[in-house]
Amino acid sequence: MAMLGGYCEGNSSIAQAWVQQGFQPCFFFTLVPAVLLSICLLLGALQYACYARFGRAMEPKYIPRSRLYRGQVLLSLLLALQPFGGLLWQGVGLKRLYGYMVLHACLWALSWGCAMALLQLEHTQVLAHDRTRGHGTVLLLFWALAFAAENLTLVCWRSPLWWWGLEDTNQKVQFGFWLLRYVCTFMLFVLGMKAPGLPHKPYMLLVNEEERDVENSQPLLTDASRTTSTWKDFRRKLRLLLPYLWPKGNHLLQGLVLFCMALMGLERAINVFVPIYYKNIVNELTMGAPWHTLAWTVCSYVGLKFLQGGGAGSTGFVSNLRTFLWVWVQQFTNRQVQVQLFAHLHGLSLRWHLGRRTGEVLRSVDRGTSSINSLLSYIVFSIIPTIADIVIGIVYFTSVFSAWFGLIIFVCMSLYLTLTIFITEWRTKYRRDMNTRDNDAKSRAVDSLLNFETVKYYNVESYEVNRFNEAIIKYQVSEWKVSASLGLLNQTQNLVIGLGLLAGSLVCAYFVTENKLQVGDFVLFGTYIIQLYTPLNWFGTYYRMIQNSFVDMENMFELFHEEQEVKDVVNARDLHLEAGHIEFENVHFSYMDGKEILQDISFSVMPGQTLALVGPSGSGKSTIIRLLFRFYDVRGGCIRIDGQDISQVKQASLRAHIGVVPQDTVLFNDTIANNIRYGRILATDQEVQEAARAADIHDRILSFPDGYNTQVGERGLKLSGGEKQRVAIARTILKGPRIILLDEATSALDTETERHIQASLAKVCTHRTTIVVAHRLSTIVGADQILVLKDGHIVERGRHEELLQKGGVYAGMWLHQQAGDEDESKEHHDEKPQGSKKG
Template identity: 90%
Template sequence: MFTHMGAWFGLIIFMCMSLYLTLTILITEWRTKYRRDMNTRDNEAKSRAVDSLLNFETVKYYNAESYEVNRFNEAIRKYQVSEWKVSASLGLLNQTQNLVIGLGLLAGSLLCAYFVTEHKLQVGDFVLFGTYIIQLYTPLNWFGTYYRMIQTSFIDMENMFELFNEEQEVKDAVNAGDLRLEAGRIEFENVHFSYVEGKEILHDVSFSVMPGQTLALVGPSGSGKSTIIRLLFRFYDVWGGCIRIDGQDISQVKQASLRAHIGVVPQDTVLFNDTISNNIRYGRVSATDEEVQEAARAADIHDRILSFPDGYSTQVGERGLKLSGGEKQRVAIARTILKGPRIILLDEATSALDTETERNIQASLAKVCAHRTSIVVAHRLSTVVGADQILVLKEGRVVERGRHEELLQKGGVYASMWLQQQAGEDGDGKECGTEKAPGSSKGQ
């Protein structure tokens, strides 16, 4: 344009292109904060909805439906405000681009018309200038659109990038090998651990579990019993000391190979919203239907499943809410049986059950733990009287160890806990008897 139509036309086009590109970049960068805020509000609204739906029982227990609806409405309102800001800023960007292009076209057209009146240019040059300007600004429009789309996509992917940058807490060591499980001997040697700095959970804990034996961990809440289970499964790495299985430091073996040999029956069994068959099969996803049913028989739940209208195809609902506590525990036991591990970890697996159900499940657990190394966390001491070794934990330290009879003879912490539980059970029984007496006399 500078060569064929003159310096003024070249200057007008150069100024328009420069201003267009500069304003596009600046406004697009400025609007990123609104897009980022909109994504944050969207995540908050969805998280609030999912959290309320998953915990619908708690919401109904406390008659808080209107409260949750108001919280969700507030989250949606904040999201809509952020979305409006994104749309408004996009409109501002588009209008600014159109204004720059319009001003450039207006200035060039007026200048061209003036030169036509001065007979320096012809009418055809005026048409030629408008055609060239339109063809030139079309790629500029696409540049603005693509730049905005790319910038928006990067903002939308920020959460994914944050996940990529997240450091894995427990990593496999370099050149880590598979765990070679031979007998199943477990050793804790001078283990120290803390979840946060300044508050140590385990202090110099040492013990050994011989192959095929059962170790019971008892003690008050917060003494570190469940932490020992998590460390053995390697959800966390110890801060000091060492944990060995068959003489191999578990921090030097692959996590997948370690966990393949360990089965866990947790206190709170969470089931998938799927069939009973698939929930049991989760212990070994390649298992056949016959193996699933055999595991259910071993867990003493096969007959109960057959009594359901759909049998093994029965849907258990969210987190297994359609099953009773004892049924869920038996499904968890069946999972563990199907997995077939050499080491069993029981984390207060029967603490929330009634006495009769507890006895039945204890019998199922005894079958599972037979000839396997097992560690049991228990609050009810009556469930661990047959353990080969009992560790009494208090404030993260092992204060007593031995068999049930030995610990009772010592008259220490364990004996005190045993007497308190026995007294509590006797008190409950007397109270129940007193309550029932009037009713029985009325019945007579």
């Protein structure tokens, strides 16, 4: 029969928090479950109310069936039952129970039961407008505090009241129970970051995906990546970020990183010594210390303040030195990310680039590279130092002053961080609504001013002014909510800081009156706490900025994760071009899994011959050009050049032998010379000019004031259509390919310009294998072979005269174009200039 003793063991009291170099077990095991249960009940009740009002039950088919989730439940259940195992051991093995043990078991079991209820709630229900898919703040905080409490027992390492000595069976059993709790709370904390019991995508997205086809849409990012919690899969995101913290291959920058880390550690030490020296100054003044001692202490204090800077090191010498050195690491990181991503984007397929908005891609690149630097700075030099200062403060006050001071700091800091994160998450919706209202107001103003004439035509100025006024009012309502919620956040933080400072100051003042502490200790506590809270004032800002940076970084890494659609096979060889013989054998192709663009296409182009492709729009003419250039891989069949399958050779070697003159020639915003030199980057000025002469544009270039140094403008807009085409032809001549592809190279030009360009193209294509996609049939009458495509099939093939004699599709197209040309010529002939009659 177990004997029931008092509430605490021996002659100890719950008021004795720190005895014999450690926490009093009675005090510790009463406080910890009480704090956990209070947090779970109070904040859990708010979460339950939120789900009761805005939540909905998920359909069973969308609820994840995860073994890791079952592991979460099992670990929680094990932790809830563990104290009763301790009671059983105390009662049966040692024959003695104390009141705090019974209370601890009850409160501990209730707190973990509450946590399991919240876990089940998040597993089966979802908020109607939930944009995150990670666990809620309450559970994450609960698991973090439970794990932190187990770590807090490590400060009692030297206390004989705890189990660390392993001197008898009881201590070994208690150590086993602690080890079980430590492992279980750690695993729950890690699993909580992964959230295995929650869907990987928001619930509404899962429902909508069954009702719409997402295969054909190609947004820059998936909806899941836009709506997934910022903190979900935190470990993976951190793993993506860490390589950029350590500059590989650059030993100088690696040394700078280590030196910056050392400076950050030095800042933490300085933050401890500044209040201590301030305390010493006060004590020496009150005790009448000698002048030289006081002067040395004051000089040391001022020197430390110089190193620390005002407040908490934000403008001190050490901080400024670290910031100055870190710039080089940031620049290296920025350069590495941008260059790698730029190279990766150039390696993606044409299909990917056609399906994306270039501006959106560039914004993701710009924001992503900036976000990596921001995240590194926020996490490494703001968040980690702040948390380190808190931990150091708790350990310092617990070991030097009393456990009560460490407890006050721990509770206040935990409450401060929890409320900051909770309120920041809550007020995000107001910020989002304000941004939406701001965009609406600006859109209305811009739309109205752009349509100024229409507003005047219909005399509705007052209507437009009233609409703009309504938009401004709605924006200001949202702006007030943002300001009010920010004021609530600031006041809540101020209240927590004030209560913590009040509690600590009262305890400190009490110990001073009892002669257990000195007046300087009171000053030290106040100085240290204010110094500790100063960076915490920015914690909400850091939290929000880290959220935004994580989203931007994810967007950029989504680009990195895009797979290259066209890849060189393993051990691909270079294309060895001998004559330029092109073969298409039973080629099939479709852009998406659906309708085939090309079906069973077979033809052969002998070396030096010209093949023309004609047919209505959408028949697959340009697709053949893109397949030969290997912008895409065929779905079936084979394409060969000189007997070599182009899918088995390196893309670079294939494209080095092919020259393309497209319909829409796009020039870089550079000089004419550099645009021509793009055909062969290392070409000399003389070779560039020879290529321009061959394209019949040399004289025209010399007529410009700056000659070959003339800037062509954005996309070559300063040049005419014919001039741009001649620059493109010169570029192709300079490249010197054996195979020429002309994709409707003259269809956008007028008849006279087209005639001159055709003469230049004829010289380029001499003795080269050429494939021409033609719109005007008059430009390909001399082709060695003409293929007529319709709906992805070759419906006719032969020379110009042969196809006319057949009287088929080609003949009909020819007659139609000839009739149109005759009408155009007649209209041009009938036009006469207007003049005045002579009297």
